[in-house]
Amino acid sequence: xxxxxxxxxxxxxxxxxxxxxxxxxxxxxxxxxxxxxxxxxxxxxxxxxxxxxxxxxxxxxxxxxxxxxxxxxxxxxxxxxxxxxxxxxxxxxxxxxxxxxxxxxxxxxxxxxxxxxxxxxxxxxxxxxxxxxxxxxxxxxxxxxxxxxxxxxxxxxxxxxxxxxxxxxxxxxxxxxxxxxxxxxxxxxxxxxxxxxxxxxxxxxxxxxxxxxxxxxxxxxxxxxxxxxxxxxxxxxxxxxxxxxxxxxxxxxxxxxxxxxxxxxxxxxxxxxxxxxxxxxxxxxxxxxxxxxxxxxxxxxxxxxxxxxxxxxxxx
Amino acid sequence: xxxxxxxxxxxxxxxxxxxxxxxxxxxxxxxxxxxxxxxxxxxxxxxxxxxxxxxxxxxxxxxxxxxxxxxxxxxxxxxxxxxxxxxxxxxxxxxxxxxxxxxxxxxxxxxxxxxxxxxxxxxxxxxxxxxxxxxxxxxxxxxxxxxxxxxxxxxxxxxxxxxxxxxxxxxxxxxxxxxxxxxxxxxxxxxxxxxxxxxxxxxxxxxxxxxxxxxxxxxxxxxxxxxxxxxxxxxxxxxxxxxxxxxxxxxxxxxxxxxxxxxxxxxxxxxxxxxxxxxxxxxxxxxxxxxxxxxxxxxxxxxxxxxxxxxxxxxxxxxxxxxxxxxxxxxxxxxxxx
Numbered sequence: 329x330x331x332x333x334x335x336x337x338x339x340x341x342x343x344x345x346x347x348x349x350x351x352x353x354x355x356x357x358x359x360x361x362x363x364x365x366x367x368x369x370x371x372x373x374x375x376x377x378x379x380x381x382x383x384x385x386x387x388x389x390x391x392x393x394x395x396x397x398x399x400x401x402x403x404x405x406x407x408x409x410x411x412x413x414x415x416x417x418x419x420x421x422x423x424x425x426x427x428x429x430x431x432x433x434x435x436x437x438x439x440x441x442x443x444x445x446x447x448x449x450x451x452x453x454x455x456x457x458x459x460x461x462x463x464x465x466x467x468x469x470x471x472x473x474x475x476x477x478x479x480x481x482x483x484x485x486x487x488x489x490x491x492x493x494x495x496x497x498x499x500x501x502x503x504x505x506x507x508x509x510x511x512x513x514x515x516x517x518x519x520x521x522x523x524x525x526x527x528x529x530x531x532x533x534x535x536x537x538x539x540x541x542x543x544x545x546x547x548x549x550x551x552x553x554x555x556x557x558x559x560x561x562x563x564x565x566x567x568x569x570x571x572x573x574x575x576x577x578x579x580x581x582x583x584x585x586x587x588x589x590x591x592x593x594x595x596x597x598x599x600x601x602x603x604x605x606x607x608x609x610x611x612x613x614x615x616x617x618x619x620x621x622x623x624x625x626x627x628x629x630x631x632x633x634x635x636x637x638x639x640x641x642x643x644x
Numbered sequence: 645x646x647x648x649x650x651x652x653x654x655x656x657x658x659x660x661x662x663x664x665x666x667x668x669x670x671x672x673x674x675x676x677x678x679x680x681x682x683x684x685x686x687x688x689x690x691x692x693x694x695x696x697x698x699x700x701x702x703x704x705x706x707x708x709x710x711x712x713x714x715x716x717x718x719x720x721x722x723x724x725x726x727x728x729x730x731x732x733x734x735x736x737x738x739x740x741x742x743x744x745x746x747x748x749x750x751x752x753x754x755x756x757x758x759x760x761x762x763x764x765x766x767x768x769x770x771x772x773x774x775x776x777x778x779x780x781x782x783x784x785x786x787x788x789x790x791x792x793x794x795x796x797x798x799x800x801x802x803x804x805x806x807x808x809x810x811x812x813x814x815x816x817x818x819x820x821x822x823x824x825x826x827x828x829x830x831x832x833x834x835x836x837x838x839x840x841x842x843x844x845x846x847x848x849x850x851x852x853x854x855x856x857x858x859x860x861x862x863x864x865x866x867x868x869x870x871x872x873x874x875x876x877x878x879x880x881x882x883x884x885x886x887x888x889x890x891x892x893x894x895x896x897x898x899x900x901x902x903x904x905x906x907x908x909x910x911x912x913x914x915x916x917x918x919x920x921x922x923x924x925x926x927x928x929x930x931x932x933x934x935x936x937x938x939x940x941x942x943x944x945x946x947x948x949x950x951x952x953x954x955x956x957x958x959x960x961x962x963x964x965x966x967x968x969x970x971x972x973x974x975x976x977x978x979x980x981x982x
Contacts, residue, residue, distance in 0.1 A: 358964040360779070365964035366872040386963055390874065447691065447777045463691075463775065531673050533695070533704070536911075537876035537962045553913050561894050562905040563705045593962035595878050596694070597673050 332380050332430060332495040336402060339428055339492060340375040343400050349426055350397035355384040361451040361460075362438050366391065378402070382453060382471060385435040387589040389414060389543035398424045404432035406478075406587035408487035409620030410543035413583055416620070416627055419546060429490025431498045433471070434479030439597060441467075441474055478588025478601065481506060489623045505618070507609040513602060524602075525570060531596040532569040538600050539576060541593035544583050551575055577603040582611045582628025585620045614638060645825040646805045646832065653683035655821040659730055663767070666700055667732040668693055677731070688801065691777050692735045692954065696884035698745060700731060701762045704881075704906045708758060708891070712899040723901070724758055729766040730818065737782045737952040739770045739794030741884030747946040748887045758904070767818050770795030771806075776844050779955030781968060783843040784850055787952060790840045800836050802828075807836050848968040850939065850949060853975055857940040861932070865977040869970060870927035872963045873910070879957035879965070880908030885938070885950045888914070909934050935974060 340352040356367035356377040364383040368391075369375055380402065388401050389410035403411060408429060414420045436458065442448060445462025452459050458469045479485075483505060485498040513521060536552070539545045551559050552572050559575070560568050577584075584604050591601045611617050615636050617628040625631075647655075659665060660681055667686040669678050674694045680686060707723035734742075746763065749756035773780070773789035782789060792798035796815030800807040807828060810819045828836060860866075880886040890907040893900055907914055910931075915924045924930050942950035951967070958966050 359958070359966040359969055360964060363964045368868065368871040370868075391872075395871070447779070449778055463777070527672070533881050535877040535881050535908075537874070537878050540874040540876040541962050549912075553911075555913075562890070562892060562903065564905075565705075593874075593876070595882065595960035595962075 330380075333378065335494045336380055336428060336430070337375045337378050339494065340369055340378055340400065341372045343426060344369065344372040344375065348398070349400045351395060352378070352400045352402075352428075353388050353391055353395065354378045354402035354428075355380065355386070355388075358383070361448045362436055362441070362453075362458075368395070380430055382434065382436045382458075384432075385476070385589075385592050387541065387543045387587045390541060390589070392425065392543075393419050393546060398426070400426040400428055402428045402430060403487050403490065404430060405482065405484040405486055405488065406432075406585055406589075407543070408489050409484055409585035410587060412488055412620035412623050412625070413544055413585060413627065414546075415623060416625060416630075417583075422623075427487065427490040427492075429487030429493045430495055431486045431493075432479075432482075433485065433498065434475040434482065435592075436471070437474050437476040441469065476588060476592065477509070478586060478591070481509070482586075483618075484621065488621050505609075505612055507605065507612075509602070510605045510609045513606070526566055528599050528602070529566040529569040529573065531598050532564075532573065532594075533596055534564050534569060534572065535595065537593040537595060538573075538590035538598075541589040542576075542580075543587070543589065544580060544585070545576065547579075551579075573598075573600060573603060577607050580604060581607050582615070582617055583619050584608055614640060646802065646807050646828050647822050647825050648805045651824050652806055652822065655823065656683040656686075656732070657681075658821060659818065662728060663730045664727040665730045665732060666697070677733075686733065690733075691773070691775060692738070692956075694956070695882055696741060696954065696956065697731060697734055697738055698741065698884055698887075700729065700766070701742065701759050702745065702749075702887060702889075702906075706758065706904045708902045708904055710899070710901040714898070724761055726761045726765050729762070730769060731766055732769045732771075734768050734770045734795065735773055735954070736770060736787060736789060736791040736793065736795070737780075737954040738884045739768055740782075740787055740791065740952045741794075741954070742768070743794040744885045744942075744946070744948060744950055744952070745887055747948075767796045767814050768794065769815075769818070770798045772798070772800040772839050773842075774801055774839060776842065777955060778846060779958045780844045780953060781846040781848055781955060782953035784847045784953050784968075785949055785951065788840070789842050789844060800839050802832055802835060805832075807832070844953065846955075846968065848971050849975060850971060853939050853971055854943045854949070856974060856977075856979075857936055859979055860974065860977065861936075863977055863980055865974060866928045866932045869973065870931040873927050873931060873965055874963055875910045875912070875927055875930070876962065877906075877908035877911055878960040878962065879934075879967075880910065881906060882956040882960045884952055884954055884956070909937070931970075935970065939971065939974075 343349045352369040355364040357379055358365040362383050366386050387407050387410055389407045441460055445460050445467050446464030448460055448462050450461040456471045460467050586608050611628050615628050665680050666677050667680045668675050668690050669685055670687045675690045677693050677697045709720055709722055711720045749759040776789050792811055796812045797819055798809040798811055810816050888907045889904050891904050893902055916922045938950040
């Protein structure tokens, strides 16, 4: 067993045994190959189910506000950023939270593997290699080949806030954020872009897995569920689906931490992140703001700074 | 009896003149049931569609009627338009799922015309599963990857030909167009027998689940079971037997439509009363309802479990809630005095 897993388990054991927390929210092995599943450990006897690897793809921050009592949470960089935003927005109480920080090299994009080998029957991960036995064939991948798209542009693999760090930290390049994916979409013509989103939105079945997986979609009543006024009819078609997705993105403006949980949760493979990334880029370029990168900051829309680039304003 | 795929394809293409044909096709998102005009468009090598074919009888968002008020006159118009339809390539789990939906939409007091107009005008050509996914667990429910229940015609893919079994009168009318049927060779018969004998490797014991759930309404099992569920609708929308719906009015000035939309027991609006009270306002009670409905209430009401083991909810769940584990957990849960 690797040291990180061992340390997570020991930390959890101690926290629970000493009564410092009521529950530890982490990951355990899932029922399918290359799948981890969120787990809630309530007593020190249960800590040995906790794991840590490249399959721990869910953003656990989504559970924090809904879980009663004092809780410890295993947090990657993106989970910690979501926690930071939740704290900035007064949704969670810092004193009720113990953050077990783990640096993350990225998670595996199972969809990419499944598209090539069919249903995954067995898989193992070791030394940066993933061996997969699929219904349509076997294949070995380098982790970098099947790293989730979100993680490829991640600039915060290390938790931005934590009570304890487990394992090594990852060296991060100091370059400015890169948005090649957004620029590629921006460089398309309006009609090409319209076609792209038409295709994407026609896949959406409005199951709201994206919204519910998102740690920052916490409205008590989502605008899609509101019936007075009624923003959407409940119809499942491209136009209504786009209104839902675009509405969600606007609500996440300056808040989205780009964890990719929405895209990974989508059972239909909708490129939800394309919209979020555009918004993230706009906020970065216009306000020089990255959300949830420290415990102290404020959300972009809650703060005014005379030094905002604000290129959209006509200045003297 | 068998029919060559060439002859079957000819009969299939000829059906296009009289029927809307729905069949599995491969699109950017995997396998989907869609309208086709020719057998050449049909994906023959597939596990199953990503979404169940129930939407062809029970659409996700359906206009039931439209109405208009002019002065004192009110006109009401039915929105139901149904074509004769052949659904080709339905897997045994989904064909069985439709039989379970039939029980919901028809009882001794009421028959749902919207569902049954479509259902009665459709012919289901089922095709046995030659390959079984690791998430398939239909054998748990006494079903089989080559079960013909719910199909009007049932086919087994033998490579260049299909083994044909005509099950119902509706199936007979379509099968009458199949030409040059011949006997199976000994080898082909052996292959058919092998496919018919196959079981899913994944199975969960449901023999005591219903009676166990009778005693579990207040069991602490539900307290922890629901913790990781994020309350989305993936499991319900991808389930071939989930059938809950909401009826609403879409009104603009003096005209409107009455629509029926899929609902899901995990959704926040599902049991919300007009008063604002919600008797199932948390995931615990919602999950209990989901389990009870499928493995207890439905059994008491209809004599069958409302799960066919297709595994779609297992594959689709963003947090890997695995219904097999949930059933197993209920089987093993310690009973408390209720």
